[in-house]
Amino acid sequence: MNAQTVPAVGVEAIGMTMRFGGFTALDDVTVKVPAGSFHALLGENGAGKSTLVKCMMGFYTPTSGDMVVNGREAVIASPKDAGALGLGMVYQHFTLVPSLTGEENLVISRENAPAVIDWGKERRDLKSFMERMPFKIPLEQPVSALAAGEKQKLEIVKQLYLGRRFLVLDEPTSVLTPGEAEEMLGLVRGMTRRGELTVLMISHKFHEVTAFADDVSVLRKGKLTGRGRVANLDRRKMAAMMIGDQAIAALDQRAPTPADAVSVLEVNAVKAKDRSGLKSIEIDGLKVKAGEIVGVAGVSGNGQKEFLEVLAGQRAREAGEIRVKNASYEATREQSRKLNVRFIPEEPLRNACAPKMTVAENIAFRTFDLDKDGKPASWISARAIRDYATSLIAQFKVKTASLSSPIQSLSGGNVQRAVLARELSGAVDLLIVSNPCFGLDFAAVAEIRARIMKARNGGAAVLLMSEDLDELLELSDRILVMSDGQLVYETPIAQADLHVIGEHMAGKH
Amino acid sequence: MTDIAAPASAVLSPPRAPLALAWLARRAEGVVIPLGALLAGMALFSVFLLLLGKSPSTFLELMWRGGFGSWFSIQNALLRATPLIFAALCVALPARLGLTVIGGEGAIVLGGVAAAAFGHWLGNAPSVIVLAAMAAAGMVAGGLWIGAVGALRHYRAVNETISSLLMAYIAIALMNHLVEGPLRDPASLNKPSTHPLTEAARVGPIPGMDVHWGLVVALLACVACWLLIEKTRWGFAARVAGGNVRAAQIQGLAVGPLIVGFCALSGALAGLAGMFEVAAVQGSANASLAAGYGYAGILVAFLARQNPLGVVPVAFLLGGIAAAGGLIQRRMGLPDATILVLQGMLFIVVLMSETLYGRFKCFDPDRWKRAP
Known part of the structure; x- marks a missing residue:
């Protein structure tokens, strides 16, 4: 557990393929992360980033593909195997116990934590460990009292404390302020520069990738669509690798707000x-x-x-x-x-839709109790609901198998389009x-x-x-x-x- | 003011293909799974019978004969189906709002007592007036009872399943108190009852049948409830609130009044069941009102997937099983509770089958649409 003596671990995932039934989530993807490098993994939701990482960490057994750790082929059948090889993962959301202090969280996370803990000795060990770490965190406070940035740093410190020298960071800055994010990534970057750590960071923020990563791999629909040195790529090239040749809606020019509004x-x-x-x-x-x-x-x-x-x-x-x-x-x-007045709450399926009702019914939520002249009506007309939904679905490009599919069967983007169709039609x-x-x-x-x-x-x-x-x-x-x-x-x-x-x-x- | 409309381009994908199959697939799921659950429950019960050393085939044969095999037994089944239908509606209506109300028994019992009290009080008025007053009294009593459950749920966040069950016990105690105390007919010795109803306060049989008019009212109530849920704005609003209460709130739907209103309506229907038990079957209110129809109605509603029209055949089926109870008891030497064991097993299997919806690909309508 000595940051100077334990060097960074290099990891290669070769020819990873993962099929779930007939669906190929990951198709022959190879990602090489040399020891001491900071590698970014870019891709949209559902591109296969999480699947790739879960295969590498032993959460999934890939359909085919090999793992190479420090130049040697390795069998990683479970997260435990990954941990033993020095591979660790920091999740998007915190996994610390909020009511315990940082010290307690670290010690209980150890696999060989003794049945009776000699806290005096542990504190001394932790102190000398923390002196070698670039992160400064108050370890004697309950985790619940820490700011989000400090919690995220503690998550990373926990992995280092457990002897992990290859870290997967899953969108590590999503709950941090820009300042916290920059500080945390800067410290991690420093450790990789000194050869103490290797990082594979899942992200969709281009500015973080450009500022901190050495190399980048891009996934789209389960396939590797690009990779290279970050220094040789600009934002536009990376975006093109991520989304392919889809048309992207352009933002209208901002009309000036009238002074007398x-x-x-x-x-x-x-x-x-x-x-x-x-x-x-x-x-x-x-x-x-x-x-x-x-x-x-x-x-x-x-x-x-x-x-x-x-x-x-x-x-x-x-x-x-x-x-x-x-x-x-x-x-x-x-x-x-x-x-x-219209509302579009976050997580539309959870807050703005009845998941098991049909697409047409969900689109009708705002207007079902009106007749075609806009007067209150007691009886609802299934035909009117269907006709209304048909025209809005076309206008807002909602992709659905049919009007009578339950709205929960739609993708997240299409659920949101359906909600927008409902809330943005009319005045x-x-x-x-x-x-x-x-x-x-x-x-x-x-x-x-x-x-x-x-x-x-x-x-x-x-x-x-x-x-x-x-x-x-x-x-x-x-x-x-x-x-x-x-x-x-x-x-x-x-x-x-x-x-x-x-x-x-x-x-x- | 804005009107946002993009040019129409991508429409429904794929276009409407063989719709009949898709329609069939969607409907079939709601029939095949409950039927399968019924069969699985019967199989489980057969194992129970075998363990007792009894023959399942004899049981099935007796059940057929006692419940469905003759005009007599069919009428007997229909007679028992009537309160089951009302009780099941008392579960099915709140269920569409996402509430699990299991205390219909309380509303039945209080509805019966209220109807008996009014029947005795107005006993000498013209029949139409007495019966209307009795029905109204039963509905008000049941409606207040379950309406209170809804109000507790919405305004005080009290779990409606627990409160309705506990309130059913209170209702039964209240009935016992009234029947043995203030409302007791001094002439009823062994079984404390209210005063026997006069002829004007009795509901007669449907011409040509031994089944009383309550069955017709129950069937009409099923159709009315179906229309309410599927075809009116209140039903639609209730389905939105039942599907996702947050979505209903953000649409400004009045969730509180909907919950209280639907609960009160369902309690009123259960109260009507009590009124018909008193006016058509018992002739007075007594402890026999708490015959477990309210609890059996839960099973009916779940088997019918909370669909008011589905309630009718399921209630007939369970009514038949109950009607066969006496015959089975005599011929097979089984205790009365055997039928309850069967009901309990069916209920567990049906509850488990709820988790199977959406699991079978062959019921996915989209799959059939994509087929060439």
Whole structure:
């Protein structure tokens, strides 16, 4: 367990193929990661990145293919075998026990942890171990008290402590602020430079790949579509390898917001309990004008979900007022209909659809109780629902086997297209959106962002909550930062500075 | 104001091909799996009989004869199917909202007592008025009871399965209290009962049958419930809320009133079952009202996949099994509880079969559409 004496491990996955029944998730993919290098694995959702990594780590037994570790063929039948060879994985989501301290987490993760632990000795060993590590983390605090960046570092330290010298990092920065991400990757980069560690990082963020990785391999639909030195590739080339020759929807040009645009949404002194019931969120003085997109940035779990629930009437508010077009708004169906308010919550299948109902029925959620003249109707017409869905499916390019397929059988992008079809048809004055592109592929992301921009240019007021700063920078007219249940910072897009936003996201002001 | 419309290009893929097969595949799943579960349950029960040293084939033969083999036994099955239908609707309606209400027994019992009380009170009025008042009283009593379960669920987050079950016990205790106390007919000695109903307060048989008019009302209720769920805005809203309550809320649907309303309606139907048991079968309210129809109705609703129309044949089937109970008891020397063992086994197998939906590729309509 000595960082100087244990050198980095080189790993090669050769000719990996993985079939699940008739479906080929991975087709003859070879990836070579020499000792001490920082290798990036790029690809869209469903391209086979996770499958490849799981085959390498022994979670799956590949249909065919070989593993070579430090130049020797190795049999990795289980994650345990991988660990013994010095291969470890850091997951996108934390696997530490929140109520235990960093020290305790490290010691109990050891396979040979003694039945009776001599904490004095362990602390001394850990201290000398940490002195050799570039990461500085307070190990005596419960993990729950650490910031996200520190937790992620502790996950990496845990793998190093366990003697792993080849690490798979699965989208390691998805829950970090830009500052935290940069610091963490920089330290990892330093270790690879010194030959202490080899890294294979799954990512879809080009700027991270360009800034930190030596080499890159790109997967698309289970096949290796490109690889090379990062220094010789630019973003466009990598994107082309990732998505092939699909057409990507272009964003409309941003029409200037009229100077006299009226406030459509106003949130005044709203207060509500958060999910834990212990803290509250307090939003005051938020205004969104017609024809502008107001982006709300923030690390996940800082009250964005609760705020959306308050706006949508799913969470009771203790105080304050929400006004839409100068009328008090309680999110009833009648008000939303009259004031043209639409919601697109995150994870549409979980929050905006009934998964087992059909595509046509799901598209009808907003309008099923109206007749064709827009008057309330008691009897619903299956034919009208089908006809309505048929035209929207065509307009929004929803790919579905049939109108009567359950909506859960659709891909994530098509579920989101179906929800957009439902919510963006007809007149929209206020659009409240949360993480609309999470987990979607390139083409769907571009198209969905184009639709939101189109709604804005058409005069809708848009409140966009997103954990993806790139998305906010691309779409917003103004960016607000939400931290610890409050809006703590505001900047017009022209003056937006990624680092200042990041610091406010981390709550450092 | 925006109207976002992209040019129409990609439409449904693939186009509508052999639809009949696809339609058949989709419908078949809901019939084949419950039937398979019934057969598996019967097989399991046969093993039980063999362990007791009894012949499964004799059992099946007696069940056929006692439940379905003659006009007499069919009428007997229909008579028992009537309360089962109401009880099953009391499970099936809340189920479409995602609620598992298993306390229909409570609503039946209270519906029966309320109907008996009003029947005795108005006993000398014209029959139409008495019966209407009795039906209304039974429905209100049952509706309040299960409606309260729905209100507890939505406004206080009390688990509806537990609360409905516990409230059924309370209802039975309440009935015992009323029947043995304030409402007791002093002339009923061995079995405390309410006062016997007058002729005007009794529901007669359907002409040409021994089965009372309650069966017709039950069938009409099934059709009405089916229409409500499949064809009205309230039914659609209930299905949205049952499919995903968060999606319903974000659409601004009034989930609370929907839950309370559907629960109250289903309790009212169960209360109607109690009213017919009192007015057509027992002639007064007594402990026989808690005959377990409410619990057997759960089995019926699950076998019918919570479909109000599917409830009818399943209730007839289980009514027949129950009707054959006496014959089986006498001929095979088996105790009364044997039928309950059979019901219990069927219920477990049916619950397990719920996990099989979507597992069989041959029921996937899209698969048949893609076929050349």
